[in-house]
Amino acid sequence: xxxxxxxxxxxxxxxxxxxxxxxxxxxxxxxxxxxxxxxxxxxxxxxxxxxxxxxxxxxxxxxxxxxxxxxxxxxxxxxxxxxxxxxxxxxxxxxxxxxxxxxxxxxxxxxxxxxxxxxxxxxxxxxxxxxxxxxxxxxxxxxxxxxxxxxxxxxxxxxxxxxxxxxxxxxxxxxxxxxxxxxxxxxxxxxxxxxxxxxxxxxxxxxxxxxxxxxxxxxxxxxxxxxxxxxxxxxxxxxxxxxxxxxxxxxxxxxxxxxxxxxxxxxxxxxxxxxxxxxxxxxxxxxxxxxxxxxx
Ligand SMILES: [Fe+2]
Numbered sequence: 485x486x487x488x489x490x491x492x493x494x495x496x497x498x499x500x501x502x503x504x505x506x507x508x509x510x511x512x513x514x515x516x517x518x519x520x521x522x523x524x525x526x527x528x529x530x531x532x533x534x535x536x537x538x539x540x541x542x543x544x545x546x547x548x549x550x551x552x553x554x555x556x557x558x559x560x561x562x563x564x565x566x567x568x569x570x571x572x573x574x575x576x577x578x579x580x581x582x583x584x585x586x587x588x589x590x591x592x593x594x595x596x597x598x599x600x601x602x603x604x605x606x607x608x609x610x611x612x613x614x615x616x617x618x619x620x621x622x623x624x625x626x627x628x629x630x631x632x633x634x635x636x637x638x639x640x641x642x643x644x645x646x647x648x649x650x651x652x653x654x655x656x657x658x659x660x661x662x663x664x665x666x667x668x669x670x671x672x673x674x675x676x677x678x679x680x681x682x683x684x685x686x687x688x689x690x691x692x693x694x695x696x697x698x699x700x701x702x703x704x705x706x707x708x709x710x711x712x713x714x715x716x717x718x719x720x721x722x723x724x725x726x727x728x729x730x731x732x733x734x735x736x737x738x739x740x741x742x743x744x745x746x747x748x749x750x751x752x753x754x755x756x757x758x759x760x761x762x763x764x765x766x767x768x769x770x771x772x773x774x775x776x777x778x779x780x
Contacts, residue, residue: 595644626683705765
């Protein structure tokens with residue numbers, strides 16, 4: 485469940501049958517796992533199968549390893565209670581079902597307490613390739629495997645605490661960009677080449693290929709200040725992907741109070757999604773052809 489797509493997602497019209505489910509005070513709901521139909525379980529299986537085929541040499545090793553640890557390849561939509569019991573044994577995190585995107589402060593409170601809010605509904609047959617609102621496939625398949633990685637899971641908790649701080653400092657838009665360009669659309673450098681770790685890419689077979697293999701997007705080495713100043717596109721592939729060195733380095737960079745960084749950034753101008761700056765450590769300079777053709 486991503487905090488950053490909220491404005492566009494609410495009211496998107498997708499068929500979310502949990503929309504009116506009764507909420508607990510922390511916005512969690514009862515997943516009511518027995519209520520999933522055979523058709524819904526089958527849809528998960530088909531989404532899983534095609535994503536696994538595309539990701540086998542594109543996802544980072546940490547993602548693939550933890551997918552096995554959590555037994556996500558078992559048939560059908562995961563029961564979040566059973567999945568959480570497995571996950572909690574590894575990193576202390578749990579996955580909690582929610583009806584739809586939750587308010588920012590609630591989202592950050594969950595993360596800060598090692599709980600990941602996940603949408604309970606599954607996309608319709610008409611939305612197999614793209615939907616705006618995060619569903620159980622995006623949230624569980626895309627986000628949960630890396631929560632079983634101790635270092636990455638510490639980064640996510642630190643992000644939750646940083647979110648609470650960003651709200652109090654009025655810098656949420658800057659922090660949301662960090663989430664967007666790492667947790668959702670991050671790439672990582674490995675000895676075998678670039679690999680995917682962002683959940684937004686993992687849960688899209690077309691973007692999994694585009695992010696790694698297309699000549700259109702820029703790929704730029706991660707820099708915290710740079711990322712927090714960079715605007716992003718919510719309804720198309722990314723014009724720029726940021727590449728981290730390792731989860732250890734990402735955690736190191738982000739395990740700090742961001743208040744001095746916000747102060748240093750002050751009211752510095754935003755950077756456009758397709759912009760490459762002189763000081764950037766460019767991994768691949770994009771042609772932007774895909775985006776220019778769409779604009780033409
Ligand atoms: Fe997400």
